[in-house]
Amino acid sequence: MNVDYGWRRWTMVAAKLFCRIVAPCIVLAGICRGPGAETVMNEYQVKALFLLNFTKYVDWPAASFADANTPITIDLVAGAKFGEVVKLAAEGKTVLGRRVVVELIEKGKNPQSCHVLFISGSEKRLLSDLLKKAKGLSVLTVGEDDQFLEQGGVIQFVKKAERIRLEINLDAAREAKLQISSKLLNVADAVRGRDR
Numbered sequence: 001m002n003v004d005y006g007w008r009r010w011t012m013v014a015a016k017l018f019c020r021i022v023a024p025c026i027v028l029a030g031i032c033r034g035p036g037a038e039t040v041m042n043e044y045q046v047k048a049l050f051l052l053n054f055t056k057y058v059d060w061p062a063a064s065f066a067d068a069n070t071p072i073t074i075d076l077v078a079g080a081k082f083g084e085v086v087k088l089a090a091e092g093k094t095v096l097g098r099r100v101v102v103e104l105i106e107k108g109k110n111p112q113s114c115h116v117l118f119i120s121g122s123e124k125r126l127l128s129d130l131l132k133k134a135k136g137l138s139v140l141t142v143g144e145d146d147q148f149l150e151q152g153g154v155i156q157f158v159k160k161a162e163r164i165r166l167e168i169n170l171d172a173a174r175e176a177k178l179q180i181s182s183k184l185l186n187v188a189d190a191v192r193g194r195d196r
Helices: 002-017 022-031 036-054 080-090 121-134 170-175 182-186
Strands: 072-077 098-104 116-119 140-143 155-160 163-169 190-192
Touching: 036 080, 036 116, 036 140, 036 155, 036 163, 072 080, 072 121, 080 098, 116 121, 121 140, 163 170, 163 182, 170 190
Parallel strands: 072 098, 072 116, 116 140, 140 155, 163 190
Antiparallel strands: 155 163
16 A cells, blocks of 8 residues: 555646646755665656656757657667656657657667657766767767767756756757757756856
8 A cells, every 4th residue: 555655746847847847856856865675766766857857958950850750769879677667657758749769779870860868877888979969969868877978968967965856968959959948058057068
């Protein structure tokens, strides 16, 4: 009974978080707490919700979509467990009438067909190659590596005081022809290239 109530409560909170940007970013940043495996699971949930919210506050060029029915695709270079969490969070979701599709991609696959590319910190050895493949494409790259922004990534997850924070590289976003909403920029801990 308590487990079911807790799951329903989490689902209701998650639904509310999708309705607004400022509240989700602030609240989600504070969720990641607790010892052991629970911390990992909470961190996965927070990052999954952030990835979905990013699709609402980034504008892609019209050419990024074949037609009005083309889904927004989130490709993950990450472990299967994180993939399951993101797929569950995205199930049945739409953004501006487009379905959100989540795929775990094979190592070495070209990210040409995706809109969001998340590269896990555990895949550090692939980071440079994937970012080179994404260069010149309108792909929102998101990662966890300490050098992610320096290597040309757009959004980096940073863990500070057991909370997930965001840092954004606007120069990389401009190069990818992506427009990031001021609402998302305002909740980031750091925004590089903001003054240009």
